[in-house]
Amino acid sequence: MTISSSSPNALVQLENQVDPDPKTAPRRRVKRKTWQTIIWFVALLTITAVVLYPLVWLFVSTFKPNSEFGQNQGLIPNSPTLDNYAKVMEGIAGVPMGQFFWNSFVLAALSVVGTVISSALAAYAFARLQFKGLGVLFAAMIGTLLLPFHVVIIPQYILFNNLGLVDTFVPLLLPKFLATEAFFVFLLVQFIRQMPRDMDEAAKIDGAGHFRVFWSIILPLIRPALITCAIFSFIWAWNDFLGPLLYLTSPENYPLPIALRLYNDQTSSSDYGATVTASFVALLPILLFFIVFQRFLVDGVATQGLKG
């Protein structure tokens, strides 16, 4: 990135104009613009440094031996080591780290499948079909967008407890297959509404049924929004803490956030290295996801907000 990449062009443009005093006026303006750009850049770099510092600190701290915590608060470890990683890979409470990872992965991957399928079906109905009760049901869906989830956790827990499903993944996954996260339904509704109706009307005239229109026309059209939903549901499921905290009781079923709690509890100050390293390892897939898919994430949020 070059700081003043736009100014040479501006200079040429300005000098091509017929100016009564070609020497001073345009140059001063260009200079001012360059300065503004530099200040702009420095301000944003400063904010970047502050915002990203915790993450950088987390990363470099994984290389610090335990003895350095509490003494060396600088970014660079005095005697870097990979011990923390070795310790974390062994796992905790008799469960290897790989198991926690696998649990998190299964939960997140199935959440994606459930969320995308159920939300897309609901969104198609809300956005494209005319039927009795549409208005009321759509309002109800928007209502759940604002509903604090905590109002239903106690009855849901009692329900799954009575069904003998506590300490299985079912209570965590079933809601995903039933489109309970209104955010995704809403996002897809907004997206489908933007799509021109010509193609599905043409298909209908050719005799295609609603499922055909949904499957062959709408789904391919809304692929970017589906990808956004998939990424968000993956990340949210990966980060989810309250759900697994409620429903999972045996350590071999724990996903990473709950496993991290074990580190945090057992080692209030003695094994900082392992705690911090486990936190970083748990965050790694999300950070990679973010780096690869950030365009979808950022655009998804932007569209969702604007049409609200």
Place this chain on the structure above:
Amino acid sequence: MRKQRPELVSRPGQRQRARKETAAGYAFLIPWLLGFFGLTLVPMAYSLYLSFTSYNIFSPPKWIGLDNYVRLFTADPNFMQSAQITLIYVLVGTPITLLAALGVAILLNYRDKGAAFFRSAFYAPSLIGGSVSVAIVWRAMFNTDGPVDSGLNLFGIDLGGWIGQPGLILPMMILLSVWQFGATMVIFLAGLKQVPRELYEAAEMDGANAWRRFRAVTIPLLSPVIFFNLLLGLIGAFQVFASAYIISNGTGGPAGMTNFITVYLYKTGFADGRMGYAAAIAWVLLVVVAIIAFILFRTQKSWVHYSGDNR
């Protein structure tokens, strides 16, 4: 809702077509309907019922009328403190987050080159801010002898770690929420991009300075986005849980200063097994959120401007 097109109304078979469309609509909605009724509406009704009972999961619920609610507001200092710190967290944290998001969005909107990089960098914390990993990092960073503490020591400020101190833990939690300004910022930025340049140029021609242009052009045109961000920000802030739970090791401490409503609800219902009482807490939360949403929607006429819409 969309009106039927006139040429379709008169066509024969229209009613049959409408019936078919209704059947298709409900067929597509089956998963959502099951989730809405089975996992949201019926549980809501049941939790409302439970909130009037004493219930511990092992013996059947016992109807006690308004006792839970009366106790919450008259005889439960823990709840009063919990409500108080939650309100402070929401009412201080949300406006600061919004201001930070708007400020940075305006800064980013100044220039396109390089802005995409910053936009992404600032957005990252929003994705992970509620995760256990970040709570653990925050705990380590603000602990006694942590980086923040030692950093402040360099300036001769000795606060002695924020984690153990009742007066500092709430500001720290607010900082954690402000740190996640990125998602809000992205929405603001998208809104700013829609403001027509001509309006600024016209205002400049009329001699409006930068502040005036901000007040008279940016704010009104951005007001729907501000409304949206404010609504979602407030509601989201009420529901903070994982970070508070992890930072306090599940205790809500020190001195109950991280005992947010959701933490108190979890402890009451699932650690102490007082499900009826916890249900009452959940309903108080729901009512407060509903009141805030209602107030926002009622007042939006006076300050939210929807362009091209003369309702």
